[in-house]
Amino acid sequence: MSAYLNKVKQLQSTFDEFSIEQIPRSKNTRADALANLGSTTTNSSKSVPIIHLMSLSIQESETVAPVDNGRSWIEPIFNYLQADILPDDRAEARKVKAKAAKFRILYGKLYKKSFTGPYLRCVTPREAYDVLKSLHHEECGNHSDARSLSNRAITAGYYWPTMRIDSQNHVKSCDKCQRFAPISHLPPGKLPAALGGVVYMFGVPKEIVTDNGSQFISFDFKNFCDKYAIKLSFSTPRYPQANGQAESTNKTIVNTLKKRLEAEKSQWAKKLPEILWSYRTTPRRSTGETPFSLVYGSEAVIPIETRLSTARSENPDEEQNNLELSFEFDHLDERRDRAALRTQSYQQQVARHYNKKVNVRVFELHDWVLRRVFQNTREEGAGKLGPTWEGPYQITDVVGRVAYKIRGLDGRERHNSWNALHLKQYHF
Structure with a gap:
């Protein structure tokens, strides 16, 4: 009974006041009937029944003591630099010595020397996940x-050994990134011969006039025109430099808005400043720099840096900081010129990319896929901000070379078969 008494005392502390009353026997007929029934038993044995309880009748609260093994990669290097402690294994000790040359202890934390900027704060796997999530x-x-995610983590001042693969896995498993991924217009397999559908039906054209779309400036298309003596002409946009830059930026902003808004499509104007700020503080692949740094000469302080301090935010010297900023402003024009050269090189790489062959897209039974959103399945009122993929669905049958039967999460089979062109792999 002591356990029940302790339980009553525990509950007693949650009340401001309480009272205990004795119930008269006349109003407690059920308990009285049970007592009388027990007294009428014919068993005169004086034995006491023993009941084996497999668990306590009152469950005790469980205590969880989490163990953080996140310093596994930091600990050997930190111990060597701080106390000259090496692992017992000689081969492992040599590795630690070689690695330690690139690290340094500042303010009681481990930092790595960077080729692109200041020292990088070394973080544990748990902290790395928080950085990627932020x-x-x-x-x-x-x-x-x-x-971009791994480059942005370096720009923000953080480092851990598996940055690239962790960034890939983080993006790969992001539900929003999968649902709002751009639709690939590349065929899932080999294209049928173009001659049968164009040249054999309409004859060889004298001239083809196109815009500057990547599919029309590719090496294969130019060879096709040269082979059949077709003159290839391009229409001139009014201002191609501004048009291309604006379209590329707007595409990135719209794609980000899709992933951030979810069902609140009408709130895009409130979210736009956040998206623009995020865009301006992310290194662009074409320039290798953030738009913010090309304007102000230094990187912006992001929110995660207030929780996980980096080398530049740990005990800053205001006077020295202002002096360094002045030097950065003096070199800002040179930095912008280098960014312009990188942009030209990147554009040439993109042109070469479109000349590569198409990879065959094949799914197996029981694979999970997303299906392209069509006009009849588009979210009502979403417009351009709606997702481009829906699902996930499971492959239940391979109908043809690139055609599949699919089943939804509700277990219901979809009647039509779907071409691989309208499907993409889904990762949980």
Whole structure:
């Protein structure tokens, strides 16, 4: 009974006041009937029944003591630099010595020497996850790709050994990035011969006039025109430089808005400043710099840096900081010129990319896929901000070379078969 008494005392503390009353026997007929029934038993044995309880009748609260093994990669280097302690294994000790040359202890924390800027704060796997989450889809996130995400973590002042692969896995498993991924217009397999559908039906054209779309300036298309003596002409946009830059930027902003708004499509104007700020603080692949740094000569302080301090925010010297900023302003024009050269090189790489062959897209039974959103399945009122993919669905049958039967999460089979062109792999 002591356990019940302790339980009553525990509950007693949650009340401001309480009272105990004795119930008269006349009003407690059920308990009285049970007592009388027990007294009428014919068993005169004086034995006491023993009941084995497999668990306590009153469950005790469980205590969880989490163990953080996140310092596994930091600990050997930190111990060597601080106390000259090496692992017992000689081969492992040599590795630690070689690695330690690139690290340094500042303010009681481990930092890595960087080739691109100041020292990088070394973080544990748990802290690395918080950094990726903050930079990818939280207060300063824009759902950027894996390369931009890892580069942005370095720009923010953080380092851990598996930055690239962790960024890839983080982006790969992001539900919003999968649902709002752009639709690939590349065929899932080999294209049928173009001659049968164009030349054999309409004859060889004298001239083809196109815009500057990548599919029309590709190496294969130019060879096709040269082979059949077709004159290839391009229409001239009014201002191609501004048009291309504006379209590229707007595409990035709209894609980020899709992933951040979810069902609140009408709130896009309120979210736009956050998206623009995130865009301006993310290194662009074409320039290798953030738009913010090309304007102000230094990187912006992001929210995660207030929780996980970096080398520049740990005990800053205001006078020295202002002097360094002045030097950066003097070199800002040179920095912008280098960014312009990188942009030209990147544009040439993009042109070469479109000349590559198409990879065959094949799914297996029981694979999970997303299906392209069509006009009849588009979210009502979403417009351009709606997702481009829906699902996930499971492959239940391979109908043809690139055709599949699919089943939804509700277990219901979809009647039509779907071409691989309208499907993409889904990762949990």
